[in-house]
Amino acid sequence: MGSSLFSPPVFFADGPSPRALAGAPLNPALSLATCPLQPFPWWKFPIFVAAQTSGAFITAGAIYALYYRTGRRVEAVRRYSNGTLAASSPWETASIFATCPAGYLSFSNGFLDQISLGSNCGCPVNPARDFGPRLFPCVVGWGAEVFGGAGLASGGVQRGGLGRGADGARRVAEEERRVRANAREYNEKFQYASNCIKTSKYNIITFLPVNLFEQFQEVANTYFLFLLILQLIPQISSLSWFTTIVPLVLVLTITAVKDATDDYFRHKSDNQVNNRQSQVLIGGVLRQEQWMNVRVGDIIKLENNQFVAADLLLLSSSEPHGLCYIETAELDGETNMKVRQAIPVTSELGDTSKLARFDGEVICEPPNNKLDKFGGMLYWKENKYPLSNQNMLLRGCVLRNTEWCFGLVIFAGPDTKLMQNSGRTKFKRTSIDRLMNTLVLWIFGFLVCMGVILAIGNAIWEHEVGVCFQIYLPWDEGVHSAFFSGFLSFWSYIIILNTVVPISLYVSVEVIRLGHSYFINWDKKMYCAKRRTPAEARTTTLNEELGQVEYIFSDKTGTLTQNIMVFSKCSVNGHSYGDVQDVLGHKAELGEKPEPVDFSFNPLADPRFQFWDPSLLEAVKLGDPHVHEFFRLLSLCHTVMSEEKSEGELYYKAQSPDEGALVTAARNFGFVFRSRTPKTITVHELGRAITYQLLAILDFNNIRKRMSVIVRSPEGKIRLYCKGADTILLERLHPINQDLTNVTTDHLNEYAGEGLRTLVLAYKDLEESYYEDWSERLHRAGSAPEAREDRLAHLYDEVEYDMMLLGATAIEDKLQQGVPETIAILTLANIKIWVLTGDKQETAVNIGYSCKMLTDDMTEVFVVTGHTVLEVREELRKAREKMMDASRSMGNGFSYQEKLSSSKLTSVLEAIAGEYALVINGHSLAHALEADMEVEFLETACACKAVICCRVTPLQKAQVVELVKKYKKAVTLAIGDGANDVSMIKTAHIGVGISGQEGIQAVLASDYSFSQFKFLQRLLLVHGRWSYLRMCKFLCYFFYKNFAFTMVHFWFGFFCGFSAQTVYDQYFITLYNIVYTSLPVLAMGVFDQDVPEQRSMEYPKLYEPGQLNLLFNKREFFICIAQGIYTSVLMFFIPYGVFADATRDDGAQLADYQSFAVTVATSLVIVVSVQIGLDTGFWTAINHFFIWGSLAAYFAILFAMHSDGLFQMFPNQFRFVGNAQNTLAQPTVWLTIALTTVVCIMPVVAFRFLKLDLKPELSDTVRYTQLVRKKQKTQHRCMRRVGRVGSRRSGYAFSHQEGFGELIMSGKNMRLSSLALSSFAARPSAGWIETLRKKKGPPETPGVSGSRGSHDKDVLCGWPLRAKPSPGTRAMLWVKRRFAAENATEQRCRYFSKAQKFVCRVKVPPGVDDTKPLVVSTCVNNGAGGSAGEDRIITLSSVLKPDPPLNVTVEALEKAPQRLRGNWSYPSSWDPRFYWLRFQVRYRPEPTQAFTEVDQVTTTWLDIRDAWRGTRHVVQVRAQEEFGHGTWSEWSREAVGTPWTDPRDLTSEMGPFSSQFPMEDGTYGVTLPPELFGEDADDAAGGAIVEASARSVASPYAALVAGGSLLLGIALFVAIVVRYRRTWRTGGQRGAKPEGEGQHVLVPLGPPSSPLSETPLSQVTPGGPGARSCGRP
């Protein structure tokens, strides 16, 4: 796309002054050239430059407008470039406006080129032609990039990056690297980078120029500089120079200080790293050197646990065979140890003298960022040795388990792979930023429009009036026509009106974000005590976007899970162990764990291991042979290495955490794996040391999914032990195992259902002869030259057959704390969570289940595993069809159109009912992400509630994120912990790193980091939400106050001859934005809270306004602007009206300019202060201080500025002397200020209140409820852990790397010390004999359940009895607060024979929080004895069960044969002052049995719209507390009614039929459910009965004032009526449309309750998760 085609037609700038510009056509460069020549005066130069530039700017804007079609969402420009606005990419679009230097062209070259020669960049030497149009795209969204081309862009990169750009440019690209050991002179020839790293940007000398240069690349700063220059022209200057320069300097200073601090810390960390010590071999001796002095070619010595200083070639180490172990956590995030090995020739160079003589030369690849690849050659002693990554130690690794090693420095400092990898941080912008830029541009356009209007006004005025007025006020020198005067006044007005784009906006936004970041850093609730890591906001620019997240992409391992495997259950010989049991032997729920099993009998036990089922240990102790064999297998069949530093202190080094868990379990149960040699394994079996001969390890791989060992016991028996995936192993068992297999399979299913990772264990005895033969064949196969792998696999297959089943293990892949809860809450907040994991499908799905992303309630889980494009497409299509079929069959009264065009696909899929999940495999994903299928994939995936992508590569993770970003236009957040998540973290709008056990790569790339996944909910729902809210409120107010401030000048223009006279004092203009109004709004932006933090967790729906971007968008912006303009109108015209002809009370003139200025300024400050007071919803002491302080500061400064002293010193600057005291002493002035304030503020209050009253936001409702509930504070949290009982089978979850098997058998990694067997005597513990008593279950107890009719009622607890109790039975009930030391209150219970229940009224102790648990104990006794019931723990909020609604009536609606109106009323026991009820209505035509239900009715009536004509309908209603606490009431009595029938058809006398709920007993009618009443009604002992008293709603204020009606009042009334008429009208239909009440439907966090939950109080209700109740704990 050539730039000439779209280049801005440059006609506009030429227009205004044809005469004066005759010699300088539209080109500042030419203007500059003409300056020295006569007659073009110097002072005109800037004017023309400005004119030319702005003209070009405006035309660029016009072009943009051409592209930008507001009506449609598609913009041509964005379309063309796939939505990215780039200035240097193949799709760059910035050149539509201006030509940018190509990428290869540096800034300086381009500049020289442009200045000197001309046009190979396509843009002639014309700054206006270039700068103006460039300014435009820069403001619209391309960013500063358009200015720079490549040169400046890299400058920008340097800011966040490493200063590597300069280095890279300086040196010619290296083609290969030659490094000779111990030869510094030789290596210096190549000028390799030293090991000194530099991430800082400035030093003391360069700071000021470089920083200023950077700052002036910001458009805003340049703009203000430009204004400043304009102001220096006397003919234009309408303000003094300092009104702009003071804020500009302030802003620049703040930014500079911030940059300087940042850089100081970078210097500090650079210094710290550069000054680390390392031992360098120089001249044959080891010398301590600082890291920065290490050179390429040096040999350095590393010791255990030291960081590697540079990229080294490993030469030798303390371990045999030149092995050494490293941890690469910092590099790639993997914590398991890796082995590196020196090449054999160098591994013998153990001592310094040999090393000093080493003069090998390495020729290798140039520096690059590939962590897992290295290619090179070592030339030494005429020989060549190939080098690979196996021989390299990379900077950032830590040496582990190796005493020392020597290495040759190959890459140093910036060339190391670590530094090459620390990618440049991409500058992320928030959507508010982008919106703000657009808005600023609009404002700029608005400013120009105002300028033009006023300029035209000026020209006309000068032409009509000014000409005549010349006798008193001659025109300036050089102004010869009214027209030119108008032109000048345009610029003058641009200067005074510039405050609509306040310079302090950007810096204030930065300050607010910084504050929010600090709050994140300071949040104690996001501090993980275990890892001692607080949350950290690593970028300070994205905070408010945290409140808008719609998609979360999460890694699995380390993020959702802890990556800790725990041996949790096992099945041995058909007996399952490991259920957590309580003291009574019942299967206990998690969370109430009894004491773990005591392993103290075993001195070698790992104290960290915990197990809760004592029966397994008992079985071990009793000598159950199966159990013994089971643990023997676990202690033998593995590739774990042991290390024993001191007696009994064993450490296992396992390659996969699963194995470690299994071996540790065996260890604790008395089968301690002690040590191994290549040929033996020593195990302490219950204190006895036994050494097995290790014959073979049949190692694990992905195809076999199992591993085996063949060992010879001391008795000489050869046995094969095998463990592996159930699917594989169960097929290879001996048929004799059939029964056992069945039992074990059941257990496996059970374990898998709990989300555990299972393994099946089996063994097989081998005959000596068979083994001889087999091992012979194995040996041959092993040495076979070709197809070795296949042959081995075949042999392995052969021997692992007909095995005997031992049992199965279940390992818990421990979830991070609170993951399911977090996911549940985030889901309720309408955030979609996708899991992208490199793990296998089975594991991923399992984790999906255990963290409740997938549930068995889901309609279907689609699994896409296709290998080809067609398969994947087919599978996706099927999934979509199924979803659509399902929703069609739901038949919501209307059918979907059969022909679905692809554009409609989205909307249909989004409306899909039912929950679906999608699981997609990596290889399928590769196809799905192809350009032609990605939309299909995305639509399918987005229609699903949960998406899991497994086996994805890091790149695919990023692609998926990119895909969603691109098409969904939603804010995405990626969270991960490992190096493999870096790409996705960088791609997403917000990247979150889990700072924990795995390295810091993810953290380094992230924008936020904390150590637990569960903190995400706090980050988003609390911090993000608040940030967004605060930022929006801040922006609204900011634009408002600046418009109110600036527009006054516009109105004044009409009264001062459009002369650009300001209304205010110049100091007021200077200080308004930076002193008088900045701090209160900053305080609001930093501290405001609409609802307390607990509420935003309770009502995740509160998060939605952010996602929909409701709080600050173009509409809100216009409302603010309108309010600002309205204020400015009043601000000007009320004082004008008052002052025009008035005099002071001492007879002098009132309307002098200075008094007017002071009056307007004072009322402005007061009005905006009152307004900020209205906006501030959270008045902390700081807010008070700032708001009152700002007002005080205003008056203080006002009086100071108008004081005599300053005037005496600078009479020409402080002309307002004495003005403040003279003006503010006038009552009229204060009355004017008061009137202005009232008139400006009252409409705002009225509109706000009506909005609150009629269309409350969710947060308003929450706040209001809080206000009402202040006295009895209730919280509505109740999370239950529900064990999933499912049908899923977990796969063989094992590390998918080859094990250590080969290494072990080769004996390479064995140390002599560990080959010696240590003696160990088992000390039997006292616990050995101890047997555990098992309590017999208690006799059947009263199973108490409670219910409560209303919030202010007592709880009724009761339990049913099967038989009538014998006379004299007394039942008592005690209740006390849980965890509180207090005496229980005692209540007597009564038996109601009709209901066959004991019922007690539990008096709620005063001051009990609704969410705090109460303990209820019961005791029944009669003459024969007594029995005590189990203690029940109830929470008041969960036992809430309203009485059914009363007075249900059904009435026909006139002329509506298909409609019925049901009316009902609140149950009399419910006091609606605190809480309302919500209702569920069900109805059916009498002939049918199926009810239709309508949910979420908050009115007490409902219009049924699909009644059958002329048929009687049965209607029932039930009620629940409005936030879904407690349970639904019983259904009300049935009410019957028939729709209106046309009297011409038939005459029916069906009147409204009412079913009055009978009230037999006055006392109990309100407190006890009526079904209890039978013969016991006389047993009245009712407590205080709270009547739902009738309340008068009429306002006492109504009678206060009687006022006549005047014009303004009527106008206001009419306005309100017009505004809210629609609301009323729609309000009438709400009952019929459940979703019409959407804003009232608070969906608090109803936990996804289990369908198996057996609590009698909770009923499964069809109201979705939000409607479900919490049962008893």
Place this chain on the structure above:
Amino acid sequence: MKDKTSFIPQEGEARPSRCPDNSAFKQQKLPAWKPQLTIASVLSSFFLTGAFCLSVGVCLILSANSVREIQIDYSDKCSDCSKLRENSSNWNKECHCSVNFTLKEGILGDVFMYYGLQNFYQNHRRYVISRSDAQLLGRNVNIQKSYCAPFTTYRNGTPMAPCGAIANSMFNDTIDLFYNLNSSVIQVPLLKTGNSWWTDKNVKFRNPESYNLSSAFAGTARPPYWQKPVYLLDEEDERNNGYVNDDFIIWMRVSAFPTFRNLYRRVSRIRKFADGLPAGNYTFRISYNFPVTKFKGRKHVILSTVVWSGGSNPFLGIAYVASGTAATLAGFVITAIHLKLRKKKTYFQK
């Protein structure tokens, strides 16, 4: 093995606890007042505001009604003079004209005399800045640097005192008031000092220090439109002469709008006029010097009394009554809306 210690970085620094402080500020739990718009607060604010505005408005209207004001436009009545002044060559010719009026009732109390100008853009940006406050403070400053141009110096370099367009265009009509009592004409005694702000008279304006005024202004020249130099503005009263002349000070306090009135004289309440101006026939005798026809301006002479809220301006009172009514009405409307909605919400609740 160092498994347990491996979490601790190798730098070996003793790490302070990284746990954030549990302070109310850092945990965002500062005690705060959370105002909400409730029906009670909103209605009370509306009704209270309404009551306040109505009462203030009524007071204002009542007091403004007690102000007596007479305004006479003399730009047409002295058309001869204005024609004369249109030709600037006649600048030093005197021209007088008289305007008669009758007071049916006397004006009691302090009576102030104003001159009013219409269409005179004293608030024009270039006009407003065209002065040198340092010069007016009696300092010897280089007025070339000020914004006084083109009224800075004469061609020969003599600086103007005072400089600038404001000073140059000073209103220089002389208005005298005569009371025609039984064909005898009594000049109404008028006070020409004490009309300006104290700060202006004593702080903002000073004459240059010298032993007498004319020598203080030596080396300077009068502004081109003036008929006499600044030190002759009031030859009778030394303390009302030069820069500290009240008429000059008042003129220099520029008006906010193109239509304005400046205090010219106060009626001295002595003898016959002790209670104000008695009823009868009066004559303004005007020495017409100030041309306004060129810019279509008009000149008035105004007699007025004042009350606590200043002179007669009904705007404030009416505005207060209007907004008071509006606030009250809005209060009712809000009540109505609230009740209507409330009824819907609590239908059947009794």
